[in-house]
Amino acid sequence: MSSNSWADVSESERAPSGGWGYSRPSRTNYVPPHLRSRTPSSEFAAPSPGNDRGGYGGPHSGYGGRGQGYAGRGGGGYSGRGGGGGGWNNRSGGWDRRDTETNPFGNDGNADPAVTEQENTVINFEAYEDIPIETSGDNVPPPVNTFAEIDLGEALNLNIQRCKYVKPTPVQRNAIPILAAGRDLMACAQTGSGKTAAFCFPIISGIMKDQNIERPRGVRGVYPFAVILSPTRELACQIHDEARKFSYQTGVKVVVAYGGTPVNQQIRELERGVDILVATPGRLNDLLERGRVSLQMVRFLALDEADRMLDMGFEPQIRKIVQQMDMPPPGARQTMLFSATFPREIQRLASDFLSNYIFLAVGRVGSSTD
Numbered sequence: 512m513s514s515n516s517w518a519d520v521s522e523s524e525r526a527p528s529g530g531w532g533y534s535r536p537s538r539t540n541y542v543p544p545h546l547r548s549r550t551p552s553s554e555f556a557a558p559s560p561g562n563d564r565g566g567y568g569g570p571h572s573g574y575g576g577r578g579q580g581y582a583g584r585g586g587g588g589y590s591g592r593g594g595g596g597g598g599w600n601n602r603s604g605g606w607d608r609r610d611t612e613t614n615p616f617g618n619d620g621n622a623d624p625a626v627t628e629q630e631n632t633v634i635n636f637e638a639y640e641d642i643p644i645e646t647s648g649d650n651v652p653p654p655v656n657t658f659a660e661i662d663l664g665e666a667l668n669l670n671i672q673r674c675k676y677v678k679p680t681p682v683q684r685n686a687i688p689i690l691a692a693g694r695d696l697m698a699c700a701q702t703g704s705g706k707t708a709a710f711c712f713p714i715i716s717g718i719m720k721d722q723n724i725e726r727p728r729g730v731r732g733v734y735p736f737a738v739i740l741s742p743t744r745e746l747a748c749q750i751h752d753e754a755r756k757f758s759y760q761t762g763v764k765v766v767v768a769y770g771g772t773p774v775n776q777q778i779r780e781l782e783r784g785v786d787i788l789v790a791t792p793g794r795l796n797d798l799l800e801r802g803r804v805s806l807q808m809v810r811f812l813a814l815d816e817a818d819r820m821l822d823m824g825f826e827p828q829i830r831k832i833v834q835q836m837d838m839p840p841p842g843a844r845q846t847m848l849f850s851a852t853f854p855r856e857i858q859r860l861a862s863d864f865l866s867n868y869i870f871l872a873v874g875r876v877g878s879s880t881d
């Protein structure tokens with residue numbers, strides 16, 4: 512279980528503070544969806560249970576896949592994307608949802624993130640000083656000491672400043688360069704260690720920079736580029752809240768779907784457009800079975816607190832989502848598995864879901880085996 516935090520985290524300090532009336536990034540390098548490389552139109556792929564990797568192929572023909580690293584895929588300079596297919600991203604009649612985006616940082620903050628000197632003190636960095644770090648795998652990218660060492664893109668860097676993250680936590684220092692290089696990752700880290708940013712930053716940056724990403728045209732459907740699976744509604748909402756801050760004014764849209772509430776409202780929200788879908792396994796299965804979501808455009812898959820999901824009995828749902836619907840196979844998507852412990856079931860999941868992955872352990876790993 513991953514309930515004990517090893518950095519001093521005060522719940523009262525977790526609330527976002529400040530707000531920013533900053534001016535929007537320029538659109539100089541924006542390439543409108545209709546001018547990008549086109550993929551053949553395809554019908555909305557109804558999920559085909561039991562058909563392993565069934566829907567993969569068509570719309571992925573132009574995808575460079577993993578291993579190339581984000582920097583190699585169109586460089587920086589991303590300035591927003593629209594919804595390529597089905598015209599779902601046109602609430603205000605245009606392509607850019609940033610015009611109507613609610614500021615997730617609140618309204619009473621500083622106009623310029625750069626002038627903020629305050630640091631986010633939720634994480635006690637002193638607790639990290641002697642923390643053991645272990646990595647294994649082929650060609651492990653070296654850790655970084657600052658966020659600026661990685662080309663995450665201007666809009667995301669501004670949001671990191673707005674969050675008042677001055678330096679990366681150990682899991683971020685190690686995981687972000689690995690993921691930014693396009694590698695699959697099995698990471699063992701405790702809750703409260705900054706995992707959310709560790710997987711969100713590379714996902715958001717990767718979606719921003721990947722000019723090959725385009726949804727099937729002329730088809731109504733919900734085609735997220737990234738799926739983040741989390742065990743509980745609370746955690747899913749927490750990830751959603753954080754991811755919305757990280758993706759503010761980037762053009763990347765994050766939507767959350769969880770069980771225990773009526774599905775129709777979530778379907779309506781999804782149909783307004785989604786790039787990153789944060790979901791609990793049961794609700795995502797439901798949406799897939801209803802044919803309301805297709806996973807065929809998924810480039811990034813993150814499983815957070817994987818050990819907890821297995822403890823809660825979600826393994827069949829997770830395997831169905833990842834292996835039996837229309838999600839691209841390992842190697843054609845980038846997969847990141849986060850878990851506080853590394854028992855045999857997680858090791859099996861890692862070998863089934865990940866491709867040539869890097870193993871990262873931050874801190875003491877409970878139930879660790881060789």
Ligand SMILES: Nc1ncnc2c1ncn2[C@@H]1O[C@H](COP(=O)(O)OP(=O)(O)OP(=O)(O)O)[C@@H](O)[C@H]1O
Pocket residue numbers: 520524525631632633634675676677678679680683701702703704705706707708746749
């Ligand atoms: N580099 C950083 N600098 C300062 N604060 C940070 C940094 N990274 C994350 N935080 C803050 O630390 C807290 C814990 O981070 P986060 O929620 O990402 O941890 P987590 O490991 O994902 O935990 P959980 O498993 O509960 O989701 C959050 O309030 C987050 O905003």
